[in-house]
Amino acid sequence: MIKACVVGATGYTGVELVRLLSRHPEVVIVGITSNNYAGREYDDLYPSLKGYFSMKCDELNVKELIKKSDVIFTALPSGHALEFAGEIISSGKKLIDLGADFRFDDPLVYEKWYGKPFKLHEGVRRVYGLPEIYRKKIKNANVIGNPGCYPTSAILALAPCLKYGLILTEDIIIDSKSGVSGAGHSLTLGNLYAECNESTKAYGVANHRHTPEIEQELGKICGKEIKVTFTPHLVPMTRGILSTIYCNLKEDISVKEVREAYVDFYKGEFFVKLLEEGRFPRTKDTYGSNHCHIGLAYDEHTGKLIIISAIDNLMKGASGQAVQNMNILFDFPEYMGLDFPAIYP
Numbered sequence: 120m121i122k123a124c125v126v127g128a129t130g131y132t133g134v135e136l137v138r139l140l141s142r143h144p145e146v147v148i149v150g151i152t153s154n155n156y157a158g159r160e161y162d163d164l165y166p167s168l169k170g171y172f173s174m175k176c177d178e179l180n181v182k183e184l185i186k187k188s189d190v191i192f193t194a195l196p197s198g199h200a201l202e203f204a205g206e207i208i209s210s211g212k213k214l215i216d217l218g219a220d221f222r223f224d225d226p227l228v229y230e231k232w233y234g235k236p237f238k239l240h241e242g243v244r245r246v247y248g249l250p251e252i253y254r255k256k257i258k259n260a261n262v263i264g265n266p267g268c269y270p271t272s273a274i275l276a277l278a279p280c281l282k283y284g285l286i287l288t289e290d291i292i293i294d295s296k297s298g299v300s301g302a303g304h305s306l307t308l309g310n311l312y313a314e315c316n317e318s319t320k321a322y323g324v325a326n327h328r329h330t331p332e333i334e335q336e337l338g339k340i341c342g343k344e345i346k347v348t349f350t351p352h353l354v355p356m357t358r359g360i361l362s363t364i365y366c367n368l369k370e371d372i373s374v375k376e377v378r379e380a381y382v383d384f385y386k387g388e389f390f391v392k393l394l395e396e397g398r399f400p401r402t403k404d405t406y407g408s409n410h411c412h413i414g415l416a417y418d419e420h421t422g423k424l425i426i427i428s429a430i431d432n433l434m435k436g437a438s439g440q441a442v443q444n445m446n447i448l449f450d451f452p453e454y455m456g457l458d459f460p461a462i463y464p
């Protein structure tokens with residue numbers, strides 16, 4: 120059994136982590152923290168967990184958390200985990216950060232998009248925590264930069280095409296839709312029911328923070344710098360991300376080859392499912408699960424390859440993926456505690 124703490128356990132990704140970890144056969148949760156709800160009983164705040172998990176929320180005290188845990192999950196707004204990563208690592212413990220602090224290879228890119236100075240502490244072995252791409256590196260890391268939700272959906276959808284050089288690397292367009300939980304639980308006017316319900320809008324147009332993260336990872340996969348057009352949209356649902364991606368298939372490549380490349384790339388991957396020809400993902404089919412569904416089509420009229428992916432933003436897009444990373448770090452079967460289908464309907 121390993122001991123885990125969740126920092127920021129009262130947020131949407133935090134409560135999803137607690138739901139997963141409280142049922143994980145190899146984990147005991149030894150600490151949870153909150154900013155505004157310290158001293159409150161967790162199952163009082165989240166009755167959905169009554170009978171499964173009860174503990175009082177603590178204030179954040181990093182030294183105390185380090186003393187009692189093997190792994191610390193930080194589910195905080197970006198910028199906080201950076202402050203105490205050094206302390207966690209020098210004590211020999213592992214850190215899985217759901218924010219953006221450890222996702223970037225280039226500190227200047229992080230500083231530009233997140234507005235905070237970046238300093239990697241001595242002893243930190245950081246990795247971008249996308250298991251389907253970096254499984255081996257994750258095993259040897261002590262800090263996991265858990266990927267963003269939109270980047271997870273886009274990178275998994277494009278990785279085989281870029282790895283095998285099937286598409287042109289110019290003019291890739293990623294059109295993504297997210298449920299409202301993607302914005303977290305803090306009160307924001309734009310996320311109120313009357314604002315989101317029966318409405319859909321684009322946001323972060325031409326400047327969303329996930330663009331450099333997507334470009335970094337896609338660039339590494341194809342071995343050259345890459346630029347993408349990424350436009351996220353807010354849609355009136357609670358969970359889920361659907362990404363529709365348009366790109367140009369190379370002239371000598373057939374759709375059959377593309378499909379074979381996806382089958383090969385994701386062979387043996389438990390959480391990524393390529394749908395049959397003519398079938399396309401729906402967020403409903405991944406709701407509450409750690410799975411990513413991918414569908415492919417070729418538009419002969421325009422010569423575009425269209426790739427569609429669906430994930431649950433709080434699962435494969437955040438907490439489910441974080442638990443998958445923990446499983447790899449501690450040599451548990453990767454699907455342990457995550458081996459269940461989506462909730463349907």
Ligand SMILES: NC(=O)c1ccc[n+]([C@@H]2O[C@H](COP(=O)([O-])OP(=O)(O)OC[C@H]3O[C@@H](n4cnc5c(N)ncnc54)[C@H](OP(=O)(O)O)[C@@H]3O)[C@@H](O)[C@H]2O)c1
Pocket residue numbers: 126127128129130131132133152153154155156179194195196197199217218219266267268300301302303304305432433436437
């Ligand atoms: N939501 C998603 O779909 C998603 C997906 C992937 C990644 N992420 C990333 O995961 C992280 C958490 O996201 P979330 O959606 O769970 O956010 P959230 O619902 O707003 O929760 C944030 C958590 O952090 C705590 N917190 C806020 N400010 C703090 C501070 N100054 N000191 C200590 N604790 C503080 C909050 O405590 P209180 O409850 O007391 O306010 C809450 O527990 C973010 O970096 C986000 O970008 C989110």
